[in-house]
Amino acid sequence: VVWELFKLLQYPGTELNVKLIGIYCAVLLICLLLLVFFNYKSYMASYREGYSICADGRVNVAKHLRKLSMGFYNTKDPGTIGSYIVSDFDNVELLVTHLLPQIIGGLIGPLVMIISLAFFNWKLALIAALVIPLAWPMVWITRKLIAYSGKKQQKSKNDTASRVIEYIQGIRLIKAFNLNGTKFERMENSFRKLKQDSIRLEAGSGPTLILATFVLNASIPLIILVGFYFFTHGEMTLPVYILFLLLGTKICEPLMQALMFLGLATYMGLSVERIETLRKTPVMPDGADTGKITNYDIEFQNIDFSYNNVPVIKQLNLKIPSHKLTALVGPSGSGKTTLTRLIARLWEVDKGEIRLNGKNIKNYPVDNLLSCISIVFQDVTLFDNTILENIRLGRKGATDEEVLAAAKLANCEEFAEKLPDKWNTNIGENGCALSGGERQRISIARAFLKDAPIILLDEATASLDVENETAIQEALSRLIKHKTVLIIAHRMRTVAGADKIVVLSDGVVAEQGAPDALYARNGQYTHMVDLQTESQSWAI
Ligand code: ADP
Ligand code: MG
Numbered sequence: 221v222v223w224e225l226f227k228l229l230q231y232p233g234t235e236l237n238v239k240l241i242g243i244y245c246a247v248l249l250i251c252l253l254l255l256v257f258f259n260y261k262s263y264m265a266s267y268r269e270g271y272s273i274c275a276d277g278r279v280n281v282a283k284h285l286r287k288l289s290m291g292f293y294n295t296k297d298p299g300t301i302g303s304y305i306v307s308d309f310d311n312v313e314l315l316v317t318h319l320l321p322q323i324i325g326g327l328i329g330p331l332v333m334i335i336s337l338a339f340f341n342w343k344l345a346l347i348a349a350l351v352i353p354l355a356w357p358m359v360w361i362t363r364k365l366i367a368y369s370g371k372k373q374q375k376s377k378n379d380t381a382s383r384v385i386e387y388i389q390g391i392r393l394i395k396a397f398n399l400n401g402t403k404f405e406r407m408e409n410s411f412r413k414l415k416q417d418s419i420r421l422e423a424g425s426g427p428t429l430i431l432a433t434f435v436l437n438a439s440i441p442l443i444i445l446v447g448f449y450f451f452t453h454g455e456m457t458l459p460v461y462i463l464f465l466l467l468g469t470k471i472c473e474p475l476m477q478a479l480m481f482l483g484l485a486t487y488m489g490l491s492v493e494r495i496e497t498l499r500k501t502p503v504m505p506d507g508a509d510t511g512k513i514t515n516y517d518i519e520f521q522n523i524d525f526s527y528n529n530v531p532v533i534k535q536l537n538l539k540i541p542s543h544k545l546t547a548l549v550g551p552s553g554s555g556k557t558t559l560t561r562l563i564a565r566l567w568e569v570d571k572g573e574i575r576l577n578g579k580n581i582k583n584y585p586v587d588n589l590l591s592c593i594s595i596v597f598q599d600v601t602l603f604d605n606t607i608l609e610n611i612r613l614g615r616k617g618a619t620d621e622e623v624l625a626a627a628k629l630a631n632c633e634e635f636a637e638k639l640p641d642k643w644n645t646n647i648g649e650n651g652c653a654l655s656g657g658e659r660q661r662i663s664i665a666r667a668f669l670k671d672a673p674i675i676l677l678d679e680a681t682a683s684l685d686v687e688n689e690t691a692i693q694e695a696l697s698r699l700i701k702h703k704t705v706l707i708i709a710h711r712m713r714t715v716a717g718a719d720k721i722v723v724l725s726d727g728v729v730a731e732q733g734a735p736d737a738l739y740a741r742n743g744q745y746t747h748m749v750d751l752q753t754e755s756q757s758w759a760i
Contacts, residue, residue, distance in 0.1 A: 221245065222466065226459035262321065270317035274309045281305055281495065287503035287586070290566045294528065299381030304498050307377070311491035319485040326478025330471045337467060340460045347446050348468050351439040352475070358432035359479060365425045366486040373417040374490060380414045383407040425483055432479055436472040443468035504568065507583040513592055515577045516542040516673050516704040518563060524571035525562060532558050534727040536572075545705045547715035549748060550724035556708045557598075559724070560676040563706070564593050594667035596696075598679045600659040607636055607662065608643045614666030623669060629698055630665035631691040632658075657692060664695050675700055677707040712749045721745060 221244050227234055281304055293301070330352075338345035387394070387407050394404070443464050451461045518540040525533040532555045540546045548556045561567050562574060565586055573580045581589055594614075602610050611623050611632075618626075624643070627633065635658050639645040647654055654662070667675060677696065693714070700707075709715045715735070722732040723744050731743050738745045 221248075222462055223459045226457075226462060230458055266321050267317050270313055273316055274313045277312065277495070278305050278309050281309075281498060284499060284501075284503065288501060289504050289568055290561070291568070292501060297378060297382035298385050299383070300378040302381060302385075303374075303378050304495060308491035308495050311488040312495070315485055315488040315492070319481045319488060322481045323478045323485060326474040326481065329474045333467055333471055337464060340463060341450065341456045344443065344447055344450060344456070344464055348439045348443050348464070348471055351436050351442070351472070354438075355432045355435040355479075358428045358435065359482065362425045362428045362432065362483055363486045365428065366421065366483055367490065369417065369421040369424050370487045370490050373414070373421045374494075376410065376414040376417040380407075380410045383410040421487070429479065429483060433476045436475050436479070439472050440469050504565065504586060505582070506585045507581075507588075508585070509579065509583040510585060510588060513577045513584070513588070516592070517575075517577070518542075518674070518704070518706075519575040520559070520562075520572070521575060522572035523562065523569050523574065525558065525567070525569050527558075532727050533562070533569075536728055538722060538729055538732075540704065540706055541720065542704045543702065544719040545700060545707065545717070546720045546722060547718035548706060548708045548722050548724055549710075549712070549715065549745070550730070554724045555727045556724055557678055560595060560678055560706065560708065563674075563676060564595055565589060592672050593674045593676060594670045594672040595676045596660075596663050596667055596678065600663040602647060602654070602659060602662060604646065604648060606641075606644045606646055607632070607639070610647065610662055611665045611669060614669030615671075618669055623665075626668035627662075627665045629668045630661045630695045632661045632665050634691070635661075657689075660692055661695060664692065664699060667699055668695075672703075674704045675706070677705065679708050679710055712752050723748075 221241055224237055224241050224244070228236060285301070285304070334345050334349045337348065383406055387404070447456070447461050447464050447468075450456045451458065520536050520538040523533050523536040524531065536559075538559075548559065550556055558567075562569055563581070565581060568582075573582075575581070576584075576589070576592075603613070607627070608620065608623055611627055612618055614626065615622075627636065627643070635654075636643050636645070677700075707715065707718070715721060718735060720732060721735050721738050723730045723738075725744065731738060731741065731745060733741070739749060740746075
C-alpha cells in the first residue's frame with residue numbers, strides 16, 4: 221500500500237490504482253483475521269497443554285516422593301520439598317504457558333520481517349540484522365548471571381518457607397515460652413536474606429540486560445542514517461526507504477521483549493532443573509517376588525544401620541516369632557523406633573538382612589510388604605477430613621459399614637457420637653480438633669480396618685491420661701489378638717503378658733526371654749521393672 225501511494229510522489233502524473241490498493245487492503249484484512257484465529261487457537265492450546273503438563277508432573281513428582289527412602293527427607297527442609305510440588309511447577313507453568321510462546325514469537329517475528337525486507341534491499345536488511353549478533357554476548361552473560369544468583373535466591377526462598385512452617389507449627393511453644401525473640405529472629409533473618417538475594421538477582425542481571433537493549437535499539441538510527449545514504453545515492457527508492465522506516469523500528473521491539481522474557485525464562489528454567497534432579501533421585505528398589513507371604517516370622521540378621529553416618533543399630537540379631545507378642549523395651553534413644561522403621565522399609569538397612577517368610581524383605585515389592593504390616597505410631601498423622609475418611613485410609617475402598625465396625629472396635633464411638641456431625645465431622649488440619657487419646661484411637665481404628673497380620677505398636681499409650689489409656693489398652697488388646705506383634709512399651713506392666721521381651725540397649729540386644737525368666741535373671745529388665753514400681757509410689 222505504501223508502495224502504491226508513494227508512486228504518485230515519485231512519478232508525478234501517474235494515477236492512483238484504487239483497485240490494487242483495495243485488493244491489498246482486503247488481503248491485509250484476511251491476514252488480520254487469520255492472525256486472530258491462530259492467536260486464539262495457540263493461546264488455548266498452550267494454556268491447556270501447559271496446565272495439564274503441570275498437573276501430570278505434580279502427580280508424578282508426588283508419586284516419586286512416596287517411593288524415596290526416608291533418608292532423602294532427613295536431608296531436606298520441609299520448605300524445599302514443598303517447593304518441588306508447588307512453586308517449581310508454578311514456574312514451569314509460567315514458562316510453558318507464557319514465556320516460551322512469547323520468546324518464540326519475539327524471535328520469529330523479527331526474523332520474518334528481516335527476510336521480507338531483504339527482498340527489497342538486502343544490504344540495509346543485513347545492517348538492521350547486524351545488531352542481533354552484537355547483542356548476543358550480553359544476553360549470554362545475563363543468562364549466566366541469572367542462573368547463578370537465581371539458584372541462591374531460590375534456596376533462600378525455600379529456607380524462608382521452611383522457617384515459616386517451623387514458626388507456625390511451633391506457635392504454641394513460641395507463645396508459651398515467649399520465644400518471639402529467637403524463633404522469630406530466625407524467620408526474620410530468612411526474610412532479610414531473601415530480600416538481599418532477590419535484589420542481587422535483579423540488580424546483577426540489570427546492567428547487561430540494559431546494555432543488550434541499547435545495542436538492539438541501535439538498529440533504528442542505523443536504518444535511518446544508512447537508509448538515507450542509500451536513498452540519496454540512488455541505491456533505493458523512497459517507498460522502500462519508508463518501508464524500512466516503518467518496519468525497521470518494529471524489529472527490535474519484539475526482540476527486546478523476547479530478551480526480557482529470556483531472562484525470566486532462565487530463572488524459571490532453574491525450577492525445571494530442580495525437578496529433573498529430583499526425578500533422577502533413585503527410588504528404593506522394588507523387589508519382584510510377588511509370592512504370597514504366609515509365614516510372619518521376622519528375623520534381623522547382623523543388621524547395621526546409621527542415620528547420616530551416626531551408627532544407631534550395631535550387628536543386631538533378633539527373632540520376632542510369628543503369632544506371638546514380642547515386647548521391645550530399653551532406654552530412650554536405644555533404637556526401638558528405628559527397628560520398626562526398618563521392618564516397614566521406611567529406611568534401608570546398611571548391612572545385613574531383615575527376613576520375613578524366610579526371605580529378605582527387599583525381595584518383595586514395597587507395596588506387598590506394607591500390605592502385611594500395620595503401624596500405630598506414637599505421633600498420629602491425621603488429615604483435614606472427616607473422621608470416617610481418616611479411618612478409611614487404613615484400607616482404600618472399605619465400605620462405610622466396615623469403617624464403622626473398625627471404629628467401634630477401637631473405642632472411637634464414645635467421642636465420635638458426641639461431635640456435631642458425628643462420624644462426618646471434619647477434624648481440621650492434622651486433627652487439631654481432637655485430643656491425643658482420640659487421635660490415637662483413630663489410628664488404631666485404621667489398623668483394625670487394614671487387618672494386617674503384622675502389627676507394630678510404638679509406645680502407643682505413652683503420653684495418655686489414665687481414662688484414655690484404658691480405652692486404648694482395651695482396643696489394642698482386641699487388635700493384636702492372633703497377630704504377629706511387636707510392641708514398644710515404656711510401662712513395664714503393659715508388657716508383663718508378652719510372650720517374649722527384648723531389651724535393647726545402645727543398638728544391640730542386651731537380653732531377651734520370657735518375662736518371668738528375664739525378671740529372675742536380675743539384669744537390665746529387672747532393674748527397669750523395679751525402678752518403675754518404685755516410681756509408682758512417687759507423689760508431689
Ligand atoms: P527409641 O525409639 O529407642 O527412643 P530411636 O530409634 O527413635 O530410639 O532413635 C535412636 C537414635 O537414632 C537416637 O539417638 C536418635 O537421636 C537417632 N535418630 C532417630 N531418628 C533419627 C532421624 N530421623 N535422623 C537422625 N537421627 C535419628
Ligand atoms: Mg521411640
